[in-house]
Structure formats: C-alpha cells, structure tokens
Amino acid sequence: MKEYKIRGTNYKIRYNDFSGELTPILFIHGLGCAGSFDYVEVASKLGFTHRIILVDLLGAGYSDKPLSFKYTVTSHAGYLKEFIDDLDLDKIIIFGHSLGGPIAIELSNLLKDRIYKLILSESNLDPSSHGAASFEIGHLDESDLENSFKIKLMEYERSGNTMWVATLKNWLPKAAFEVSINAVSGGTPSWREFLYQFEFPKYFIFGERSLPDKDFEILKKHNIKIEVVPDAGHSMAWENPDGLAQAIKNCL
Incomplete structure (x- = not known):
C-alpha cells in the first residue's frame, strides 16, 4: 500500500497501485466501503493488464480521518483530481460504485478530455430517498453523532x-454523515445531468438481484451501455467478484 499527501494539508490517503501496461483504472468505493477491502479480488481477476489503482477515500479504510475536513462529493473529487495530476496520468478509466459514482462523475467533469471511459456500478444519480443507507445515515442525530452512528x-x-458493517466501522462518523447529507441533497447540476452530457464512453453495471430498475432502459436511451452481474445485488464486488470482473472486462 502507498500513501499520498493531499496538497496544502497533512492529510494522507492510502491506495494500492498494481502495475499494468494498459490505461490505468481508478476504483472509487461507495459509502461505508474501502477500495482496499472491496476491489483487490476483482483487480486480481481482471488480470492486471491495466494499471489498477484502488483508493481508500479520506475518512475511510486506511486513509486519514481528519475532523476538520468537509466530506462532500465535490471535496473528494477535488483531491482525487490532484492525486491523478501528481501521478502524471494523461488518460484514465474511472470506476465508481454507489455513492462513489457521484465522486467519479464529478471527477470526470474535472478531468474532461483525460477520461478514456467512465464505468459506474449502481451509482447514485439523483438525491437519495427513504430506504437508502445514505438517507438513513444523513438523518442521524448530528448533536450525538458518535452514539447514533454506533x-x-x-x-x-x-x-x-x-461485510458492509466491517468496513463501515472503519469510517469516521463525520465522513459518513456529511457525504450522506450530500447524497440526500444531490448534486448541482445533478449527477445524472453531468453523466448524460459526457461525450466519452459511459457504462453502467447492475447486479442481477437489483433488477428490475427503471434506469435500465432510461440509461440506454442516453447512450450508456449496460452490463449485468449475475447472482449479485448492490454489493457485487463481494457477492460475485468474478462476475463483476467480467462485466468490467466487457466495458474495457
């Protein structure tokens, strides 16, 4: 594992960087998850033909958890853009899962013509609502956050x-709470609008158990290619890593 110090701070994110000759793929995990936990097995099944970078977002996994940082989708995308700049990556493929999807979308907007492909797996595109974990965490009691999070x-x-609780326990409660508030409010412009406007190739992966989903047909109409991971739901990296790896290969 390597570490990267965010510009102008003493905060460090930590990441795995697996060598490969083809276009690098940056994996951005979702709420309560960690790249170091979710995607090592998936990366191994991709065969390491592409360079693969698995990041733990600030506030999560093995990365630092500063209380002074403002944990929004935009702030995560901002330091990841600097991270990619400092790795000197001219072209990159971005993968984003769940609430990591909006981060991937906003990061893609910052990088623009450096994006080779954008791959999303069951990404948030609209404000989250009742039933979503981000909605529940975003409505915790801020005045007693530590206890309400427990x-x-x-x-x-x-x-x-x-499995999810194992990684959620390693999140700073403030980090989970603030990014969840952002999920409830949505993006401005919306993450869906950003996605539709991008001209580079775009892909969206569903777990078979998450279907039917209205976006299955809607996204197709906006020139977004669909892949389905069999025998898996939202947590497809754990439920069927072989199937997720194959879906990503189909996108590549």
Whole structure:
C-alpha cells in the first residue's frame, strides 16, 4: 500500500497501485466501503493488464480521518483530481460504485478530455430517498453523532449485512454523515445531468438481484451501455467478484 499527501494539508490517503501496461483504472468505493477491502479480488481477476489503482477515500479504510475536513462529493473529487495530476496520468478509466459514482462523475467533469471511459456500478444519480443507507445515515442525530452512528451500525449488523458493517466501522462518523447529507441533497447540476452530457464512453453495471430498475432502459436511451452481474445485488464486488470482473472486462 502507498500513501499520498493531499496538497496544502497533512492529510494522507492510502491506495494500492498494481502495475499494468494498459490505461490505468481508478476504483472509487461507495459509502461505508474501502477500495482496499472491496476491489483487490476483482483487480486480481481482471488480470492486471491495466494499471489498477484502488483508493481508500479520506475518512475511510486506511486513509486519514481528519475532523476538520468537509466530506462532500465535490471535496473528494477535488483531491482525487490532484492525486491523478501528481501521478502524471494523461488518460484514465474511472470506476465508481454507489455513492462513489457521484465522486467519479464529478471527477470526470474535472478531468474532461483525460477520461478514456467512465464505468459506474449502481451509482447514485439523483438525491437519495427513504430506504437508502445514505438517507438513513444523513438523518442521524448530528448533536450525538458518535452514539447514533454506533446504534445504526448495530442495526445493520443485526440485519446480517456484516461485510458492509466491517468496513463501515472503519469510517469516521463525520465522513459518513456529511457525504450522506450530500447524497440526500444531490448534486448541482445533478449527477445524472453531468453523466448524460459526457461525450466519452459511459457504462453502467447492475447486479442481477437489483433488477428490475427503471434506469435500465432510461440509461440506454442516453447512450450508456449496460452490463449485468449475475447472482449479485448492490454489493457485487463481494457477492460475485468474478462476475463483476467480467462485466468490467466487457466495458474495457
């Protein structure tokens, strides 16, 4: 694992960087997750023909968790843009899952003609609503955040979602809360609008168990190619890493 110090701060993000000859792929994980936890197995199944970079976002995984940072989609995209600049990457493929999708979308807007392809897996495109984890976490009691976050963790663990809880426990509660508030409010312009306007190749991956989904046909109409991971739902990196790797290969 390597580390990168965010410009103008002492904050460090940590990441895996697997060598490969083809266009680098940056993996951006979702709420409660970590690149170092979610995507190592997927990366191995891709065969390392592409350079693969698995980042733990600030506030998550093995990266630093500063209390003074403002954890929004835009702020995450901002330091990731500098990270890519400092790695001197002329062309890049961005992969974003769930709430990592809006970060991938805003990052793609910052990088523009340096994006080779954008691959999203069940990304947030609109403001999150009742039933979504980001909606629940975004409505925790801010005045007692540490305790309300612990209670929510116990609820998720009792529901049987132990893999996700394992990584969510390693998130700074403030980081999960603030980015979830951002998910509830949505982007301006919306992440969906950004996605539709991009001219580079765009792909959207669904887990088979997440279907039917109204966006399955809507996205096709906007020139976004669809892939489906069999025997998997939203957490496809854990539920079927072989299937997710194959879906990504189909996009590549």
